[in-house]
Amino acid sequence: xxxxxxxxxxxxxxxxxxxxxxxxxxxxxxxxxxxxxxxxxxxxxxxxxxxxxxxxxxxxxxxxxxxxxxxxxxxxxxxxxxxxxxxxxxxxxxxxxxxxxxxxxxxxxxxxxxxxxxxxxxxxxxxxxxxxxxxxxxxxxxxxxxxxxxxxxxxxxxxxxxxxxxxxxxxxxxxxxxxxxxxxxxxxxxxxxxxxxxxxxxxxxxxxxxxxxxxxxxxxxxxxxxxxxxxx
Amino acid sequence: xxxxxxxxxxxxxxxxxxxxxxxxxxxxxxxxxxxxxxxxxxxxxxxxxxxxxxxxxxxxxxxxxxxxxxxxxxxxxxxxxxxxxxxxxxxxxxxxxxxxxxxxxxxxxxxxxxxxxxxxxxxxxxxxxxxxxxxxxxxxxxxxxxxxxxxxxxxxxxxxxxxxxxxxxxxxxxxxxxxxxxxxxxxxxxxxxxxxxxxxxxxxxxxxxxxxxxxxxxxxxxxxxxxxxxxx
DNA sequence: AAAATTTCTTAACGAAATGTTAATATGTCA
DNA sequence: TGACATATTAACATTTCGTTAAGAAATTTT
Numbered sequence: 001x002x003x004x005x006x007x008x009x010x011x012x013x014x015x016x017x018x019x020x021x022x023x024x025x026x027x028x029x030x031x032x033x034x035x036x037x038x039x040x041x042x043x044x045x046x047x048x049x050x051x052x053x054x055x056x057x058x059x060x061x062x063x064x065x066x067x068x069x070x071x072x073x074x075x076x077x078x079x080x081x082x083x084x085x086x087x088x089x090x091x092x093x094x095x096x097x098x099x100x101x102x103x104x105x106x107x108x109x110x111x112x113x114x115x116x117x118x119x120x121x122x123x124x125x126x127x128x129x130x131x132x133x134x135x136x137x138x139x140x141x142x143x144x145x146x147x148x149x150x151x152x153x154x155x156x157x158x159x160x161x162x163x164x165x166x167x168x169x170x171x172x173x174x175x176x177x178x179x180x181x182x183x184x185x186x187x188x189x190x191x192x193x194x195x196x197x198x199x200x201x202x203x204x205x206x207x208x209x210x211x212x213x214x215x216x217x218x219x220x221x222x223x224x225x226x227x228x229x230x231x232x
Numbered sequence: 233x234x235x236x237x238x239x240x241x242x243x244x245x246x247x248x249x250x251x252x253x254x255x256x257x258x259x260x261x262x263x264x265x266x267x268x269x270x271x272x273x274x275x276x277x278x279x280x281x282x283x284x285x286x287x288x289x290x291x292x293x294x295x296x297x298x299x300x301x302x303x304x305x306x307x308x309x310x311x312x313x314x315x316x317x318x319x320x321x322x323x324x325x326x327x328x329x330x331x332x333x334x335x336x337x338x339x340x341x342x343x344x345x346x347x348x349x350x351x352x353x354x355x356x357x358x359x360x361x362x363x364x365x366x367x368x369x370x371x372x373x374x375x376x377x378x379x380x381x382x383x384x385x386x387x388x389x390x391x392x393x394x395x396x397x398x399x400x401x402x403x404x405x406x407x408x409x410x411x412x413x414x415x416x417x418x419x420x421x422x423x424x425x426x427x428x429x430x431x432x433x434x435x436x437x438x439x440x441x442x443x444x445x446x447x448x449x450x451x452x453x454x455x456x457x458x459x460x461x462x463x464x
Numbered sequence: 465a466a467a468a469t470t471t472c473t474t475a476a477c478g479a480a481a482t483g484t485t486a487a488t489a490t491g492t493c494a
Numbered sequence: 495t496g497a498c499a500t501a502t503t504a505a506c507a508t509t510t511c512g513t514t515a516a517g518a519a520a521t522t523t524t
Contacts (some may be wrong), residue, residue, distance in 0.1 A: 004456075088340055095346035100354075101333065108320055114327035121418045122332075122354075146410055148454060161482055162456055198500090199484060205502055221500065223492055393471055431473060433512060455481055455510065 005120060006030045006190070008049040010040035010066060011082070012058040020053075023109050029116070030190070037061025041069055047186045051078045051120060053112075056090050064090065067097045078119045082107075136172045139231055140214040145169045152213045163188060167203050171219065171229040180226040237352055238262045240281040242272035242298065243314070244290040252285075255341050261348070269293025273301055283310045283352060285344075288322050296322065299329045310351045314339075328422055368404045371463055372446040377401040384445045395420060399435050403451065403461040412458040 007029045011017035014035060021031045032049070034040035036058050044052070052070060054063035067079055081094045081102040091102050100119050103112060134146040143150045148165040151157035160168065166188045171179050185192035185200060204219055204227060211217045216231050239261045243249035246267065253263045264281070266272035268290050276284070284302060286295035299311055313326045313334040323334050332351050335344060366378040375382045380397040383389035392400065398420045403411050417424035417432060436451060436459060443449045448463050 088343065091343055092346055095350050099350070111320065111323055114324055117423070118327050118331065147460065148457070159455075159481095163483070195485075198486090201500060202484085202502080204500090208501090221491095223499065395472070427474065429510090430475085430512095433510095434473085434514095436511095437513065453511070 004030075005050045006032070006048065007116070008032050008034065008040065008044055008052045010034045010037065010052070010058070010063065011055045012036055013055075020109070024113075024116075027113055032190075037063065037066040040066050044070055045073075047190050049077065051080070051116065053080045053082065055082045055084075056087075056094070057084050064093055064097065067094070067099070071098055080112075080115065080119070136169075138172055138175060138229075139211075139217040141211075141217075143168065143172060150210055155213055158210055163199075163203050164206055167200070168207055171207070171227065174229070176228070176230045178222055178226050178228050182226075184226065236262075237282045238264065238280065239348070240264050240266065240272065240276055240284045242266045242269065242285070242290070242295065243287045244268055245287075252341070256345075256348075259345055269295065269298040272298050276302055277305075281309065283312070283348065285312045285314065287314045287316075288319070288326070289316050296325055296329065299326065299331070303330055312344075312347065312351070330422070365405075366401075368401075370404055370407060370461075371443075371449040373443075373449075375400065375404060382442055387445055390442055395435055396438055399432070400439055403439070403459065406461070408460065408462050410454055410458050410460050414458075416458065 007024060009017065009021055009024070009031055011020065011033070012035055017033050017035065021033045024031045032043050032047070034043050038061050040052075040054070041061070052067075054067055056063035058066075063081060067081070070077065070079070075098075078100040079094075079098065081090070081099050082105055083090050083094075083102055084105050094102050101115050103115070134144060136143040136145070140153050140155070141150055142153065145165055145168070148160040148162070149157055150160055150168065167184060170184050170187065181197065181200070182192045185196050189196035189199065204221075208219050211219065218230055220228050220230060222228060239256060241249065241253055241256070241263050243252065243265070244267055249265050249267065253265045256263045264275055264279070266275050270293050272286070273293070284299075286299055288295040295313060299313070302309065302311070307330075310332040311326075311330065313322070313331050314337055315322050315326075315334055316337050326334055333347055335347070366376060368375040368377070372385050372387070373382055374385065377397055377400070380392040380394070381389055382392055382400065399416065402416050402419065413429065413432065414424045417428050421428040421431065436453075440451050443451065450462055450464075452460050452462060454460060
C-alpha cells in the first residue's frame with residue numbers, strides 16, 4: 001500500500017541516513033535524502049513534502065537553522081528533529097521554531113514510524129480545513145480534481161488517472177500561461193530527467209485526446225520551455 | 233497571564249504528582265490531579281479538559297486503559313503519556329490509541345512544558361466540537377448510526393456491525409464526495425496498511441450489498457484515493 | 465462456562481487501473 | 495541539414511481493487 005507521503009530526510013551521516021531512508025521506504029514513504037542543511041534546503045524548494053526529519057548537528061548548516069528557513073516558507077509542515085544526545089537546549093529551541101517532535105539518538109525505528117504516522121494523521125485532519133480549490137470550468141469542460149472527473153458539458157465524463165489529473169490541474173491553474181516543464185516534472189514526477197520528461201509527453205498526449213472534444217481548446221508546446229493550455 | 237487551559241493529570245505517585253501539578257500551575261495551567269485510572273475517568277467526565285497527561289503504570293486502571301475510555305468519549309483531546317522506563321511496547325500501544333506524545337521518566341519539566349505548548353497550539357485551531365449527528369436520510373434509506381440500524385423504507389431493516397456502521401457513517405457524512413481511504417482507515421482501523429485496507433474493501437462490499445436495495449445508490453471507487461457514496 | 469452466533473482479519477487470486485519504457489515518427493531551431 | 499525536442503502508440507510491469515472463503519476473536523445466548 002503506497003502511502004503517497006513524501007518525507008525529506010536531512011542527515012549528514014551517510015550510513016545512518018541510508019539505513020533510515022531504506023527503513024522508511026520499506027514502510028511506504030517516498031524519501032528524499034539530503035546530507036546537509038544546504039542540500040536539504042535546495043531539495044525542500046525543488047519539490048513538495050509532507051514532513052521533514054532533520055538532524056540537528058550537521059556541518060555547514062545545522063538542522064535548527066534549516067528549520068527556521070523552512071518555517072519561513074511553510075508554516076505548517078511537520079518537523080521532527082533528531083538530536084545526538086539529549087541536548088535540552090536544542091530540544092527547546094526546536095520546539096520554539098515549531099517542531100512537532102524530536103527524537104534522541106539512538107532511537108527505535110518503530111517509534112519513529114509511530115510518531116510519523118501520528119503526526120501525519122493529525123495534520124491530514126487539519127488540512128481538511130485548508131481550502132484547496134478543486135473545481136474548475138474551462139471551455140466546454142468542468143473538472144473536479146478531487147474526484148478526478150473531467151466532464152464535457154452535454155458530452156461524456158472521463159475518469160482521470162492521478163497523473164492525468166495532476167497535470168491537467170497544473171495546466172488549468174496556469175490557463176493561457178506557460179506551465180514550465182521542470183516545474184510540472186518536479187511536482188508530479190518528483191524528478192526532472194529524460195525519462196520523466198518522456199512520460200510527461202505521454203500524458204500530454206492523453207490530455208489532448210480528452211480536450212479534442214472542445215475544438216477551441218489546445219495544449220501547445222513552447223519548445224524547450226513547457227506547455228500552455230489555451231483557448232482559440 | 234492565565235492560560236485558561238485545563239489539564240487532567242493522572243499520576244499515582246503522590247509526591248511526583250504534587251510537584252508536577254505545582255509546576256504546571258506556576259506556568260498558568262489549571263491542573264486537576266487524579267491518583268489512578270478510576271479517579272481519572274471520573275474527573276474526566278465531571279468537567280472539561282484541554283489536555284490529559286497520563287501515567288501508564290498505575291494500580292487499578294492503567295493509563296492505556298484509561299486512554300481508551302477517554303478516546304471513546306472524545307476523539308480529539310490531546311493525550312501525553314508518561315512511561316516509567318522506555319517501554320517500547322507501551323509507547324507503541326499509546327500511539328495506536330491516538331497519543332500525541334509520550335515522555336520517559338525521568339524527564340525535564342521544561343521539555344514537558346514545551347510539548348504542552350506545542351500541542352495546545354496546534355489543537356486550539358481545530359477544537360470546534362460539533363454536536364454529533366446520528367440520524368441520516370439518503371436515497372430510500374434511513375440510517376441511525378447510534379442504534380446502528382439501516383432501514384430501507386418499505387423494506388427491511390439491517391443491524392449493522394460496528395465497523396459497517398462507522399464506515400457507512402463516514403460515507404454518508406461525505407455524501408457525493410470523496411471519502412479518502414487513509415482518513416477512513418486511520419479513523420476506523422487506527423492504522424493504514426495493506427491488511428486494514430483489504431479489510432476495508434471487505435466492508436465496502438458488505439455495504440454495497442445493503443445498498444443494492446436502492447438501485448440509485450452506488451459506492452464507487454476512486455482508484456488510489458478512496459470511495460464515494462453517490463446517487464444515480 | 466460452554467455453545468452458538470456474530471464480527472473481524474487474513475489470505476488468495478483474478479481483474480482492472482496505472483505508470484514506465486521502447487520504438488518510431490514528427491517537428492523545431494540554429 | 496544535423497542535433498535535439500516532442501508526439502504517439504504499444505507492450506510490459508506494477509499497483510490497486512473486488513471478491514470469496516477460511517479461520518480467529520469477540521460477543522451473546524443457552
